[in-house]
Amino acid sequence: MKIFSKEQIYEGDRLTQEKQQISSTDLMERAGSQIFNWLHTRMQGAQVPIHVFCGIGNNGGDGLVVARHLITHGYNVNTYVVNCSDKRSKDFLINYDRIKNVTKKWPTLLSCEDDFSDINIEEKDIIVDAVFGIGLNRPVDAWVKSLFNFFRSTKAFTLSIDLPSGLPSDRGVEDPEAVVNAGYTLSFQTPKMVFFLPETAKYTVQWEVLDIGIDPEYLFTTQTEANLIGKNEVLPIYKPREKYSHKGTFGHGLIVGGSYGKIGAVTLASRSVLAVGAGKVTAYTPKCGYIPLQTAFPEAMVITDADEEKLTKIDFSIDPTVIGIGVGLGTDSKTIIAFENFLKANKKPLVIDADGLNILAKKKTLLKLLPELTILTPHPKELERLIGSWKDDFDKLNKTKAFAKKYKVIVVIKGANTITVFNDKLYVNATGNPGLATAGTGDVLTGIITGLIAQGYDALQATLFGVYLHGKSADILIEEFGYQSIIASNVIDGISLAYLDLFKQPEQPQVEQEG
Known part of the structure; x- marks a missing residue:
């Protein structure tokens, strides 16, 4: 609309x-x-x-x-x-x-x-x-x-x-x-x-x-300039599956992140990559993430850094379709160097969240290293660190548009009615509710968008569709959990319900027959 x-x-x-x-x-x-x-x-x-x-x-x-x-x-x-x-x-x-x-x-x-x-x-x-x-x-x-x-x-x-x-x-x-x-x-x-x-x-x-x-x-x-994105807008984006497709058809997502005490963020993002339909997912974490990930999420492959507690190097031999980076990453000085070296060498599509954004805000020269159409998913405070403070919400949108245009990126302003900013356009999401105001749901969104790009959706399609599915999952879940009791893992479980809802026909009113 x-x-x-x-x-x-x-x-x-x-x-x-x-x-x-x-x-x-x-x-x-x-x-x-x-x-x-x-x-x-x-x-x-x-x-x-x-x-x-x-x-x-x-x-x-x-x-x-x-x-x-x-x-x-x-x-x-x-x-x-x-x-x-x-x-x-x-x-x-x-x-x-x-x-x-x-x-x-x-x-x-x-x-x-x-x-x-x-x-x-x-x-x-x-x-x-x-x-x-x-x-x-x-x-x-x-x-x-x-x-x-x-x-x-x-x-x-x-x-x-x-x-x-x-x-x-x-x-x-x-x-x-x-x-x-x-x-x-x-x-x-x-x-x-x-x-x-x-x-x-x-x-x-x-x-x-x-x-x-x-x-x-x-x-x-x-x-x-602005469009409201609901079911009617995302249905044409959806890509049906062919009968003879296989896991290689749907791409390989790599999630890079984690630090001591924050491996859960990588687990949530990695689970979301597969839950949204990607063929394979690999998690790249410090050594402390190996056992938790292999235990909590056996479907994921895991590569680890030599360091036990933080990422000091981002180096892998696999060839992922897309990389989601930043969840639980931390901002240790060695991690910042590793992140910079990764950006200099990387040619893959990127989804950047959490501490990936905080590192970019600390060292804004790194923004010039981002591939075109990189997707940034900041919450309001992370956005403020990137673009500076704003007078009001209209000023915020104008500054975000200027930022997105300057660096040729897509910015997802997370919050109620999440707004995606790209090329002077604003895409306002119609799904979601306060149940998403809980730790880890942002990691889930990172995984969802990463998993959609892995399947062949372009960057803007993946962002709009991903934000919609993320919010729709929560909308369906509140009927069972209420706002207060939804946790991020629930949102992952609800992705399948959000997909099914895409093709659900509205109920027709019952007409009583006389006789």
Whole structure:
């Protein structure tokens, strides 16, 4: 699914009006009607008080359409106009006149804090937030911030139209009190990037996209900077297996890492290489890793360094398809030298995680030695060491794009809604949950991506597919384990379930037969 920018949304609206020969007012009617339909389907005429707060721009116009349809369908509606400027959009004014034609209870005008001090909203009520949309380009007035704080104080369910009011669509939040906290946001035609970033996603608990009939050709042909990656996007990537294939067909992954007390990281990554479908896996560790690996994971082949506790040399005679390096590696001075010498000699595709990233951050000249399309999988702190600090999440993405472009690498920003950055493009993963916030799951992801490259997936395919499978495994597992009890080994076991889910058909509703 494409994630359109603010400018692309405006262009889609304009082109739709032109090609479908409709006015902006008609498109607003269509959008507001979709919001009403969503509410009506769920409420079925229930007489819960609904409080619709409308700004004086196009988002407010959408809110007036919703309020008008609620009124004409017999709902208990209170409508308010948040009079925050002298400028009113044409479509707002048209819909203001229309709502006055269907009710004697005209919208209440709010111009200062005193105007809403005696409004009674109870916790069981519903607030529809239609104050500001994506066009907001100025600070929110102090009295409007007080209104948003009033929303929060009521604890009423808050439904935001298109975007929580006050939340910028293309930059970070400067004043948290100037943003509505929505229980649910209904976004027109496309999700907004702010739904997926740690600093801004918290302003809506849930979101949903409503189709308002934007021109299909425009939606299909327009290239976006960001894309949401779910099942529909990864299914075409999947490579089915031929009947007469064998283990050599699916490649040989090498996992390099481990140090005294951290052999488990190599074990998890190596297991993941095979669990995702690679034909063979070899682990390269210090001597202390030999017995644990041969005992815990007999399917792996093991090569060891001469040193008992750390890697002092990375030297092997095998010919792997791909190498995953860094898990549990440590940053001993001898290990750093070994890592540098390895990079100078290596010609194989690389997946780098954990201490491999930390060594690159300590010695940034090594970044120039990375093969093109090397995959880096940092968590936020590792990313900060690589690219420096950032002002907000949008600044983080811009700095990561510049870094990825400079070194011709793929960067996987791990976290909720893991984002893959490559060639000025952002790929937002749709799977995963807080159950992955546990030690070792990053090692599992390294092994998954390594194992997919071993099988012949290109670097970007392996990254997107690997991140999806990793998250989907956790999504399936929470039904059995809950968030708190998932451990990294469980995620490996769930890879098979994530594969099976790719081809699972949605359940059809049962129709009762009469007779």
